[in-house]
Amino acid sequence: MRTNYRINSGVRFHMFSQDQLEELFLGVLHVLEYTGLDVHHEESRDILEKSGAWVDGLRVRLPSYMVKRALEMAPRSFTLFARDGNPKHDIHIGPGRAHFGPGPTCPNFIDVETLERRPYVKSDVPIVAKVVDALPNIDFCESLGTVSDVHPDLGALYEFAGMFPNTSKPIVAWSYDEYDSAAIHKIAVAEAGGQDAFEKCPNYVHYCEPLSPLVSTKEALDKLVFAARHRVPLVFTPCPIAGGTAPVTAAGMIIQGTAESWMGLTIAQTIQPGLPFIMGGVFSVMDMSSMILAYGAPELSLMMAGVTELAHYAGLPLWQTGGCTDSKTFDAQAMIEGSLSCFFSALTGGDLCHDVGYTESAMTGSVFQLAAMDEAIAYSRRITRGIEVNEDTLAVDVIHNVGPNGHYLKQQHTRRYYKTEFWYPNLHDRRNYEEWADMGKMTMKDRTIARVHDILATHQPSPIKPETEKVIQEVLEAAEDRVKQEA
């Protein structure tokens, strides 16, 4: 065997040259050093000032060595753990690994029975979590909605309380404020078996958002500081809108959004060196007619690819975006936009790709979009796995043995490889016409709906510990009491 012959050459996509990446990287450092961000959080300003930042009122500017130090402290590779110890549900974040999951906070939901759009309610949360738990290519859980039928301050907490028992896949939890963060953490820690055990095997990720352009809000930093102190892995994800809240050019947008995320990185690493930190976010264009942030735009995939490369260049994992659409329904547009962004995201190896299952530009969550994208992700993963080239796969001897006019069906070589070389669809149809017609001429949409209904009827997620059940009840009661007292 030749030296250096066996390499894993998965299909990957690269857009920027090293020179371009360096220019982008230095652009981010320049913005943080010369422009800075408004940081609406006194404690964070103090923390940053003590470690070398220049603070002037709300404005915080970071000398580049601080940012570089923070980048050095943040790990590129770490594991998010399944709450039940199921290794198949662990997520190993590291180079070349793309993972997928839904997004948070859509106001509406496609009802799983009526298929109509309506406000997202509490009883939708377990449905989403169960579907996530069952779909083999969905790796982490978010709720796909903001619960509308509880007290408006408690939506995030009810989401986590509804997701946690219904999937053992790691959850990415967003919250309104530090009260939510503390309550969510209590639940997760109860299941993990204490703070120490949680720190060794974190079972959820905390999600916060800075504000574009160049603002760190009080709420976001309250949450970030809480997560850092309790060593909860952190997603810090801006949502800049090109031409609206960020430069119209993709390169400028990447620089600004990254600067927003790295202010959070620097605060987090100063508080908790080595905290797993996943850089954000959602980078897309403002549709200049409808003023919406376009979730199905080609620029989204392009900019996300750019920001993924920059994150990896800087040694950070990225919170990718894909599987989402501007379409209002399960149609061809939804499939084109969702599938292409999943595929592109997989090509970049962006570490956690979220918003799978978003429709109507993030206004409506859909488990049907999610289930269809599970298929698109599986398809993409087969491609990014690439072609293995070695003596055995080259099959020169097999070709020789079969020779002209033979067939390969009975070859041991075929039996050895046909299950791993080929991808087997779950939802896509490859039957001949007669069979397809006999089976009711079902469309992709019909099959997706049937699959979701089947999951909901049969899938049993592994249960949480009885003591965690109790903690969830206590936490919800305490939160209800708090909002009652505030009123």
Added chain:
Amino acid sequence: MSRIYERLSTCVIEGDSEKAPRLVQNALDQGEAPKDVLDNGLVVGMGEVGARFKRGDMFVPEVLMSADAMQAGLEVLRPLLTATGVEMVGKIVLGTVKGDLHDIGKNLVGMMCEGAGFEVINLGFNVDPEKFIEAIKEQQPNIVGMSALLTTTMRAMWHTIRAIEEAGLREQVKIMVGGAPVDAAFAERIGADGYGSNAPAAVDLAKQLVGAA
């Protein structure tokens, strides 16, 4: 005198902020009444901008330039309108709700409402419920407009409406809401009087709410 009005409305449509004040001054110099210059020049121009935007013939950056041109013209007219005690279409207090620091959409609504002849008091962004209440007491507006861009800050609209109710002021104002994550169902759920899906729609709604549509 329709020629000067035509030039003025065209100037608004083209978004020429330098020319607008000059044309307004020309009209006034020719003896036109300030209210007529507003209604027949600036408002007509912005009305056309709104219509073109709705049709997809104009894009947001162009609309903003037009709104700026209208504002520049209005600067010249405003003292005269105040001095002569001209009735405006209505008065709107506008703000982005607490916790939300987004300004663009709400400002666009404000400018387009001014373009439609409303007096607009812009409270800015991250506006506490108390500040809305104070402004209602002081300014006595017909309409309170609230905006939020984030799904996380939408609920502050609910908080603000509750606070206005508790202050006993809900009956004296109409409340309209807007922003990317907001829709008509949400507006209804939180007890608002209406929802505008974009800036021109907000203008139409404001007109309806004061009975001027």
